[in-house]
Amino acid sequence: MTINLDQVRSDTPACSNLIHFNNAGSALQPRAVTEAVLQHLLLEQRIGGYEAADMHSALADNFYHAFATLLNCAPREIAFAENCTRAWTQLLLSVPFEAGDRIVTGQSEYASNYLSLLHLSRHKGVKIDVIPNNSEGLICLDSLESSLGNDVRLIALTHIASQSGVIQPAAAVGKLAQKHRILYLLDACQSAGQLHLDVNELGCDMLTGTGRKYLRGPRGTGFMYVRHSILDYLQPQSIDLQAADWLSRDHYALRDDARRFEVWEHFVAGKIGLAVAADYALHTGLQQIESTVSRLAATLREALCTIPGISVHERGARLSGIVTFSSALHPAHSIQAHLRHHHINTSVVRRQNTLLDFPERKLGDINRASVHYYNTDTEIDAFCAALNKL
Ligand SMILES: Cc1ncc(COP(=O)(O)O)c(C=O)c1O
Incomplete structure (x- = not known):
């Protein structure tokens, strides 16, 4: 059984006017x-x-x-x-x-x-x-x-x-x-x-x-x-x-x-x-949600890797819908604001809140785009296009 994308998107009013890649912050509610x-x-x-x-x-x-x-x-x-x-x-x-x-x-x-x-x-x-x-x-x-x-x-x-x-x-x-x-x-x-x-x-x-x-x-x-x-x-x-x-x-x-x-x-x-x-x-089905989210996140990571100056930070075989990245050229908050201007919601992870982890990984503040099963490949393309405009 696959997820009925049209149905879940029409159950989610905000899908029609923005790209919500901040599901790890707070996802969009179904109607x-x-x-x-x-x-x-x-x-x-x-x-x-x-x-x-x-x-x-x-x-x-x-x-x-x-x-x-x-x-x-x-x-x-x-x-x-x-x-x-x-x-x-x-x-x-x-x-x-x-x-x-x-x-x-x-x-x-x-x-x-x-x-x-x-x-x-x-x-x-x-x-x-x-x-x-x-x-x-x-x-x-x-x-x-x-x-x-x-x-x-x-x-x-x-x-x-x-x-x-x-x-x-x-x-x-x-x-x-x-x-x-x-x-x-x-x-x-x-x-x-x-x-x-x-x-x-x-x-x-x-x-x-x-x-x-x-x-x-x-x-x-x-x-x-x-x-x-x-x-x-x-x-x-x-x-x-x-x-x-x-x-x-x-x-x-x-x-x-x-x-x-x-x-x-x-x-x-x-x-x-x-x-x-x-x-x-x-x-909706938790197995279906898990595989859809994981596939979308993998597509997003792959697409991000093709953008000059962007590094993706996840390593490992089993990854979730949370995709973290940073740019060699722009600070995390400017990227978030630029995306928001294009009606794309993301968030920033602050080094200050990850002191067990980020100093060792030599990371400062980074960007986080987190996808859910109601997101689409078209949205990922639009997200990358917006990032390319920076
Ligand atoms: C892994 C993890 N644990 C706990 C929390 C805290 O959740 P809440 O804000 O509902 O207290 C968060 C919130 O971002 C989280 O990401």
Whole structure:
């Protein structure tokens, strides 16, 4: 089954007036997602927020079922969050660390995740081990395995970095985590909605993601997966009426599912919209999305390599829709502004946010063009034509 390009483009109103190569930033929503959010907001306007939530409770509940199907887990292992960073940090801080424990992570870790690790290290005395990438930008599995000892409490890996299209060998890391019985937290912020994900194949205990990127959901939404068997090992840092029942003056009971990591007050319209986005991705087919995105990105990389002065930075055999490049002649921000002038959306990756990685690769700020399955070869031609005009 191939993706019906005409259909997905006509479901995506913005496709008719711009070229959106900023899907790793925030992808274009299908009409159905925006409409679901708007309908709920209008219902809130008409009948009141709590009453609207009651009336649309089945739509909001669909969030858990849609993500359980997307990740191949049980609905009770899914929780809603306002973004990926909140979900990731909630889970990190719930691990019962003791001073001297080690956290093992990769060189492509997301900036905010690494900042949280530094913060934890400063306040809890945990140590951080950064496993180097090999020449293809992949985490070195031999170094990872040799660093795993009894003092390692957590492996934290970013599946696809925001600064590089390299897809990390998340399932191989999962095998090592299981072999050494170490908790494994996977940041799937850029891979959810882009790759076929199965938490059992990945071998992760916890996984986090956001709504607005490859899943094409609303901004201000995210999700997490928590393997049911580790639920009681984790200690949520803060709880409220959503997370627990108040039983008596001195007693409370945490919920028996991943929703103990949620908060009661949340963006209901966004949760409904995110469920619609997950269903839209499932209906489109994750395998089809993955192969279409990978083919378009390969075409884009090839085309970029023919433009004088441009270098493409991805290395490796398995690459995602994120294409990073820079020009020997023009700074990254001028290129982004020039493309925007031609109605082409891209973004810039700042060296300042990639300090584990870019200094070693001798990179400054670079450009990022990230494609999705609704992009086309014609758009890639137009993108290259615009770059050639610089
Ligand atoms: C790999 C990765 N992890 C985490 C995040 C943070 O996601 P959010 O902005 O939803 O918190 C991003 C955002 O760009 C990302 O690329």
